[in-house]
Amino acid sequence: MAAAVPLALAVPLGVGAAPAYAADSAYVMGYFTESPSGLGDDYGLHLAVSSDGLQWMPLNQNNPVVVPTAGAAGLRDPFIMRKRDGSFVVIATDLKGTDWNRNSQYIHVWDSADLRTFTGYRLLKLHDMTTHSWAPEAFWDAGRGQYGIIYSSVNSSGHHVIMVNYTADFRTVTAPQVFFDPGYDVIDGDLAVGVNGVNYLYYKKDQALVGARSSTLAPGSFTPFSTPVAQGGTEAPTLVRSLTSGTWYLWGDTYTPNGVFYAWQSDNLAAGTWTAVDQRRYTQPLNSKHCTIATITATEYDNLAAHWGRPAWNxxxxxxxxxxxxxxxxxxxxxxxxxxxxxxxxxxxxxxxxxxxxxxxxxxxxxxxxxxxxxxxxxxxxxxxxxxxxxxxxxxxxxxxxxxxxxxxxxxxxxxxxxxxxxxxxxxxxxxxxxxxxxxxxxxxxx
CATH class of the missing domain: 2.80.10.50 (Trefoil (Acidic Fibroblast Growth Factor, subunit A))
Known part of the structure; x- marks a missing residue:
């Protein structure tokens, strides 16, 4: 495996276990797959790895590494997080296909020591509302001493907001709270925690990606501030930071045209302005949709490639x-x-x-x-x-x-x-x- 290059990507600060950051030098991406006529549709967890965070190698011949068996028996919007103990948790939307009218109060959850084996599969109920729990992501809230799970749902006023539940073990959760509601539809929240004392939340508004910020992680404390970015209709923001420089990257997944990843970069997250990254510099995994990116060690990269296998094609x-x-x-x-x-x-x-x-x-x-x-x-x-x-x-x-x-x-x-x-x-x-x-x-x- 090659060493990380200066333009490599990393998961946001505050998400993973602190000791891992010194050792991490590679990246893992999680996603599901869809293609224009449905030939490549697969609603299990797919993995790809990268030594530079830009060029991705799908594992397991781009087949899923684990598939949900409960709920809708399919997933969308997976999220991978390294927990405080160094192990991983994977959470995902309980939805197979595009039945947007299906309201699931649950999300899929797996535990994993190494992303080669997945244990403890379960559905986790987040609320009792007659609405969904889309695009779940997790973060460590040091002030509370708990993990937060944010997700997109619909409030009593009838528009989409970002909700939060808190948990110590991803098995039981506190009652849901509204985490971010600017008064209009927002979905697909993604957090960068503790960046020079500021927390950043990126989300989809209309057909673009927009950022909000707060000096705390308290529900209701985030204020929109950034210039929107988009390439066609864009959703699923993934905000990541270089391991070796001050550069930040914002990934987005388009639905017009469907299924194309674009990336933007900024050397000043506080400015809220972004420049498009040349498509020559990055290649998404085949048919990938709504990705999550986490950092891993060189050993974990090699172990994943050996266990799941490298593609037999180019x-x-x-x-x-x-x-x-x-x-x-x-x-x-x-x-x-x-x-x-x-x-x-x-x-x-x-x-x-x-x-x-x-x-x-x-x-x-x-x-x-x-x-x-x-x-x-x-x-x-x-x-x-x-x-x-x-x-x-x-x-x-x-x-x-x-x-x-x-x-x-x-x-x-x-x-x-x-x-x-x-x-x-x-x-x-x-x-x-x-x-x-x-x-x-x-x-x-x-x-």
Missing amino acids: RLKSYNYPGRYVRHSGFVGRIDPYPFDPYTDARWKLVPGLADSAGVSFQSVNYPARYLRHYSYSLRLDENDGTSAFAADATFLRTAGLADSSWSSFRSYNFPTRYIRHADNLLRIDPVATATELADATFSVGY
């Missing part, structure tokens, strides 16, 4: 169109905006080159008898006919990225003056010389 992202990924459609190679279905069209196995093992060939995951090859300079997905001509057409030499050496480019084996590039979103092999052509021929190999 995705390729365009350098100059970083919202687009390489896929096949109608057996034609192209780049398309994420997300799309079938999402499996964008998963590839980079295997030793069919004509030269020093190169690579791109084997389709969902059509494993087919490989990406050039034909009349255009790339298409064809079945391997076993001929030497096919093997040569389907073999490419991976080089340092022509537009960015930290990325990758792919030179044709049998037409070595030509590289894979996109043109009008279609993939082909061409000679490349101009800055635009070099960018067209540059890709990241990730997940």
Whole structure:
């Protein structure tokens, strides 16, 4: 596992056990999955890990690591927190799919020593109101000596507010209280506790992410202050701080278009203003929705990767169109905006080159008898006919990225003056010389 880089992310202050922060150098993300036509919908807990907090590697082949069996038998909006004793607790919305009219007074809860095993699964009742308990998150309130659980619900006036219950063990809770009610609909609260003596609460208002702050954690004490940020309709704020610098990051999950993560950054959380992060710098796990990010140690990272397994496939992202990924459609190679279905069209196995093992060939995951090859300079997905001509057409030499050496480019084996590039979103092999052509021929190999 690589060491954390200066732009890495960390969970907010005050959430985890203090001794863990000195050792933590990596990150775990929890999420559920959805895709545009529902092919990738899965309402269990998914995990991904990252050594820099920006590029994420899904675990367990992007399948769930644990699935609820009670309540709705599905979850949304998971939250992972390291407790004061160093172990983890996972909480989540009791909802499978998008039945927004389902009112559950419960949340799912698991205990975990290491995020490899999950014990003590239970439903935890938060209130008796005829409304829901969406997007639960937890924090340590040192003044009370208890954990707070905040969640989105509807008050007696009929609009969404953020509620809070307090607990010592995530098994019994105090009576619910209104934590934040600015007088209009707010959902998806996310806290950063004890930042230079100030506590920050980010939430969704209308279609944007907005912040409030307070010098205490007392219910009713937060006041809105920040400039809203959004990219389309944006929800599910995740506020995290760099482990090695003063930079803060604000992640958001869009629902117009559905399922795209965006990130903003700020060097001054108190200012309440944010700058968009270049999409080249981060890649979300495939089909991920409403994430939670917590810090972990290097040993925990390695143990999670070993236990759940690394992906047996890759995705390729365009350098100059970083919202687009390489896929096949109608057996034609192209780049398309994420997300799309079938999402499996964008998963590839980079295997030793069919004509030269020093190169690579791109084997389709969902059509494993087919490989990406050039034909009349255009790339298409064809079945391997076993001929030497096919093997040569389907073999490419991976080089340092022509537009960015930290990325990758792919030179044709049998037409070595030509590289894979996109043109009008279609993939082909061409000679490349101009800055635009070099960018067209540059890709990241990730997940």
